[in-house]
Amino acid sequence: MKLGARLTRTVGSQEPPAPSAGVSEALREHHPERLGVTGPALSDALASYDATRAQMERWYDPSITDWPPLEAVIDGAEHHGEHGSCYRSVMTFPLASRHGDRSLADFFDRPLDQLAALTGDPRLADFTPNDALFLDIEATGLDHGAGNYAFLIGLGYRQGADFVVEQLILRDPDDEDAQLEALCALLDEKPYLVSFNGKSYDTSVLQQRLVMRRFLSRTEADVKLMPHLDLLHLSNNILGGLYPNCRLQTLERHALGFVRHDDMPGYLAASCWYAYLRLNNPVPLAEIARHNLFDVLSMLTLADRLLDETAPTIDSGRHPCVAVNLAHLWLRRGEPQLALDVLDAMPTSDPSIPMHALMPSQRQRALKTEALAARRLRRHARRRAANEALVSLVPEEATFWVDLSIACDRLRDHSAAYDAAVRAAELSPLPPNIRRRDRFARRLGSSSGPAPEQDKKRA
Numbered sequence: 001m002k003l004g005a006r007l008t009r010t011v012g013s014q015e016p017p018a019p020s021a022g023v024s025e026a027l028r029e030h031h032p033e034r035l036g037v038t039g040p041a042l043s044d045a046l047a048s049y050d051a052t053r054a055q056m057e058r059w060y061d062p063s064i065t066d067w068p069p070l071e072a073v074i075d076g077a078e079h080h081g082e083h084g085s086c087y088r089s090v091m092t093f094p095l096a097s098r099h100g101d102r103s104l105a106d107f108f109d110r111p112l113d114q115l116a117a118l119t120g121d122p123r124l125a126d127f128t129p130n131d132a133l134f135l136d137i138e139a140t141g142l143d144h145g146a147g148n149y150a151f152l153i154g155l156g157y158r159q160g161a162d163f164v165v166e167q168l169i170l171r172d173p174d175d176e177d178a179q180l181e182a183l184c185a186l187l188d189e190k191p192y193l194v195s196f197n198g199k200s201y202d203t204s205v206l207q208q209r210l211v212m213r214r215f216l217s218r219t220e221a222d223v224k225l226m227p228h229l230d231l232l233h234l235s236n237n238i239l240g241g242l243y244p245n246c247r248l249q250t251l252e253r254h255a256l257g258f259v260r261h262d263d264m265p266g267y268l269a270a271s272c273w274y275a276y277l278r279l280n281n282p283v284p285l286a287e288i289a290r291h292n293l294f295d296v297l298s299m300l301t302l303a304d305r306l307l308d309e310t311a312p313t314i315d316s317g318r319h320p321c322v323a324v325n326l327a328h329l330w331l332r333r334g335e336p337q338l339a340l341d342v343l344d345a346m347p348t349s350d351p352s353i354p355m356h357a358l359m360p361s362q363r364q365r366a367l368k369t370e371a372l373a374a375r376r377l378r379r380h381a382r383r384r385a386a387n388e389a390l391v392s393l394v395p396e397e398a399t400f401w402v403d404l405s406i407a408c409d410r411l412r413d414h415s416a417a418y419d420a421a422v423r424a425a426e427l428s429p430l431p432p433n434i435r436r437r438d439r440f441a442r443r444l445g446s447s448s449g450p451a452p453e454q455d456k457k458r459a
Contacts, residue, residue: 052265059275059284067279070171073286079168083177087169089289092162099297100258104163107304110311118310119234120333123227124192132229133157133190136295137202138269138288146212149173150205151273152285153183154292156300157190165296167289172277180215187224196248196299197232231299234306237329241362242321248298256301264291312338320346320358324366327373336373340382343370364393371403380410391420398428405436414444 071077076089095105108129116125134156141148151170156163166186168179183206195202203225210221235246243254252258264272264287272284309322318326323346330338343366358366371386387404394400405420418440425437 051262052268056268056271056284059279059281067281067283070169070276070282070285073282074167074169074289076167076169079178079182081178081181083181084175086175086178086182087171088182089167089169091165091167091293092159093165093297095158095161095163097163099301100252100256102256102301102304104297104300107300107307108158110304110307112307114310114312115229115307117333117335118329119229121227124229127192127227127229130158131190132192132194133186134296134299135193135195135198135202136292136299137205138266138273138292139205140270140273142201146208148205148208149176150179150202150209152269152289152292153179153206154296155183155186156296157186163297163300165293167292169285169289170273176209177213177215180210180213184210184215184224191227193225193228194299194303195228195230196235196295196302197230199228199230199233203228229303231302231306235302238306238309238322238325240325241359242319242325248295248302251302252294252298255305256298258294258298258301260291260294263294264288266291312341318342318346320366321362324358324362324369328365328369331369331373336376339369339373340377343373360393364390367393371407375403375407378410380407383407384411391423396427398424398433401427402433402436405440409440414440418444 070087074087074089075091076087078085079088093104095103095108097104110129112124112127112129115127116122134154136154137150138152138154139148139150149170153168155166155168158164166182168182170176170179193203207218207221207225210216210224211218215221216224232246232248235251239246239251239255243250249260249263252260264284266288268284269288269291272288275281276285309318310326323342327339327342330336330342367386367390371383371390374380374383374386384404384407387400387407390397390400391404401420401424405417405424408414408417408420418437421433421437421440425433
């Protein structure tokens with residue numbers, strides 16, 4: 001017996017209660033921070049909540065009994081396999097199509113030589129866009145426990161001159177084996193995953209389901225769901241600080257030129273599926289399927305945007321904030337020369353993206369990245385210049401004075417090294433700073449010759 005029928009048999013014909021009519025008013029009065037916005041945008045957020053509430057109230061209207069069949073609102077058909085059948089919707093989009101202000105084809109034409117180094121994952125060294133499977137799930141909860149179903153799995157991939165989006169939908173939990181079977185077939189064809197926060201959530205949920213349903217062992221599932229390009233991690237590393245946050249819909253508006261209209265919020269996904277199971281109403285499920293479709297298409301164009309921002313070009317026209325983020329990322333990946341190349345390519349004359357567009361904290365980060373990259377490359381003059389700018393920007397930070405004193409010492413400018421060491425000891429009178437100051441004082445007072453090897457190591 002299907003779950004919806006079992007629920008009806010258990011609780012009878014009693015209709016579930018409609019959402020409270022005072023949600024927006026209560027949030028406005030008591031918890032405005034839960035809306036995620038303040039100020040002028042608050043009214044827009046409340047209006048969106050009211051519209052969503054009104055839509056949900058209609059779903060639970062007991063006077064409506066003639067809901068359309070699932071096939072009428074989600075174009076698809078039963079997908080049969082060895083483990084039964086699930087509902088499968090397939091949509092094709094010509095690669096010449098645009099999503100927001102970007103073409104679907106652009107991602108598949110990009111060189112990806114630096115992707116493994118950029119992400120720090122050597123398994124992506126052979127990544128090719130044609131072998132990528134874009135993954136986004138809608139599940140019944142945010143945890144990874146045994147009761148969390150992925151009731152909708154969205155999958156996108158290239159097929160010839162088209163981009164195909166498949167959606168595997170559970171009409172009932174009994175369909176899960178057929179759904180996972182179809183998923184495994186695509187995983188066998190496409191060895192690389194692309195997701196947005198999939199490393200933390202989507203693949204964990206799917207791994208749990210694959211293991212529980214005896215499709216794969218935990219080790220096999222872990223291997224099957226890797227390697228993986230997680231666009232949330234890359235977005236935080238590249239676009240962090242440029243926009244209000246790095247949520248997918250925020251990036252859609254600001255980075256991709258795409259705005260959703262009348263979109264069903266993702267946090268209502270489970271409610272939409274339960275409404276379908278309980279009332280046989282497919283309309284809310286269709287709303288979440290539309291939300292999932294936008295997620296998959298946006299991941300494709302976001303991947304293209306991020307690769308565009310990280311392209312190894314000399315005159316890239318990057319926003320200074322992006323350039324600083326990228327330089328810092330290259331330094332973390334052990335590529336100090338690439339970090340300096342990115343900083344050197346930062347635009348200084350374009351009035352649309354001036355250097356003063358950087359916040360003080362971002363300027364400080366840029367100079368710290370430059371100083372550390374120069375240190376690793378033993379470019380002491382550049383290291384000194386970066387630290388001089390840092391102590392000018394943040395004169396009360398002792399660590400910058402320490403690094404400046406060491407850089408000056410490497411350049412045999414003992415007087416400047418001593419002055420910087422004195423300032424560091426004044427700001428932070430720790431034993432290492434005191435010893436460095438005294439050592440530079442002795443060196444300055446003795447001779448201008450090369451420093452003893454022991455002193456070099458201590459400095």
